[in-house]
Amino acid sequence: FSSISERVAQASNLENIKFTWHKETAYEYESRTNAEKKTKKWDFIHMIQMLYYVKDVPATIRYFHSLLESQAKLLVILVSGKSGWETLWKKHGSSFPSDDLCSYVSSADLSRMLDAAGLKYQLYELPSHMDITSCFIEGDKDGELLLDFLTETLDFAKTAPPELKRQLMEELRKPGCSEIRDGKVFFNNNLGAIVIEP
Template sequence: MESAMRSLLSDNSRYVESFRVFLKNSTEHQCMQQFIETKLPEVISSIGNEKSTLDVLGIGSGSGEIDLQMLSKIQAKYPGILINNNIVEPSAEQIFCYKERVAKTPDLDNITFSWHKKTSTEYEHQVNEQKEYRKYDFIHMIQMLYYVKDVPATLKFFRSCLSPNGKLLIILVSGESGWSTLWKKYGPRLPLNDLCLYITAGDITDMLRSMGAQYKSYDLPSDMDITGCFIEGDRNGELLLDFLTETCDFKKNAPSDLRDQIMKDLQSPECSTTKDGKIIFNNNLSVVVVGNE
C-alpha cells in the first residue's frame, strides 16, 4: 500500500459525509427498501411464532433508516408485539442521527431502543465477559462486515445468538458488482488495514458453506452515478471517490499512476455503463439470510 494514503474510516466525519453522498448518488437504500417490501415478510414469517416479545439486534446500523423500515414490517407481521431493538454501532455521530430519527418517527410505541456504542467485536467480548448469552429473533448486519477483522468468527458468534426460529440477515456488495472488480484489482494497493476488508457476499456464502450453515441469497440490482468523480473540483465527486477506494482524500493522496488507472477502470464495462451521458457504476448487492440450523 502506498504510504501517503490512509483509510477513510480513520476520519469518521469524512467517512459519514462520503457515505451520505454515496446514498444520495446510488439506489442503495431504494433497492433495500424494495427487498423489505417484497421479500422481508417471507424472511420474518416464523421469527415471532408464539412470542409476545421479539428481540432484534442491529449491528452497524448507521443512522437507522433501514432499521426502522424493517421494524415497521415486523410490526405489520406481528401486530401489537413488543420489540426490544438493540443497536451495536461504534459511531457516536451515527447514534445521534439514529436517535433523532426515532424521535421524529410515529408509531414506534411498542418498540424499545437500546444503543451500544461499540464495535461488533467489543460487543462480543462484553457478552463473553458478562456471560449474558441473550438470544435474538432477528439479527441484521447491513453493509458492515467490511469493517470486522475476523469475519468467520463474527458469523459464528452471531449465529450462536439466534433464538430457535431466529434469522440473521446480511447485506454486502455482490461478487459481480463493480466493487468486486475494483477491489480484486486494486485492493493490495489501497489502505487495506485493520479497519477494512474487501469482502463481498460471495465470500460470505463460501464461509457459511464451509461452516455447514443453511442460507438463502437474494440479488439486489443497484447503481450509482459516479459522473461527479470525473469533474474537476467537484467536492461530492471527491467524496464518492474516497468512498469507492475507502481512502481519505484519494484524489490528493494517491500516487498519480494509481489514481489514473483507477479513474480509467471506473469507466470500464467491468465497473460501469454510460447512460444519457452519465457514468453509472454497478453497485449490485446481495442479501444472505441465515437460519439457526
C-alpha cells in the same frame, strides 16, 4: 445514534415493541457478553454494511449465529459479489492504503464462508447504481470526494501515484464496474442481502 433512538421512541406505531440499544462494535458486544457470562438469544440480528470492519468475518458470523433462537434470522447486507466494488477491491484493493481496519468482503466472499461452515442461507441481489460521472471531470470537488469514497483514500485524486489513478479511472468506466447511459457513468453499487438460518 441518539437521533435514531429518539425517533423510534416518538413513533406511535412502535409503542408495543421493546428496543435494546447497544452502541458498541461486534467485538465489544461479544467481549462484554462473554465477560458477563450472559448469553441472550435473539429473534433477529442484522449486520448491515458492518462486516468490512471486523477482524475475523467467519468468527463474527459464527458467534452471532450462535445467538439465534430456533426460528430466528441473521440478516447481512454488504456489497454484492456482482458489483463494481468487487471488481475494484479484487484488482486494486492492495494498492489502497490500509491505515484503518477494513476488510474487502463481498456477498460472494460471505457465501463461500457460509458454504464452508455448512450454514443455510438465501442470497438476494439488491440493485443499485451511483452516478460517478463527476469523477471524470478534472478538478471537480464532488468527483474528488466520490473517488475518496470509492477508494477509501483521503485526497485520492491528488495523492495517488499517476499510474494507479490512470488504471482506476480506466477500470471505473469498464462494464465490470459501471455502465454508461446517456453520456453518464453509473457505478454498479449492488448490494447482497443474505438471510442466514439458525
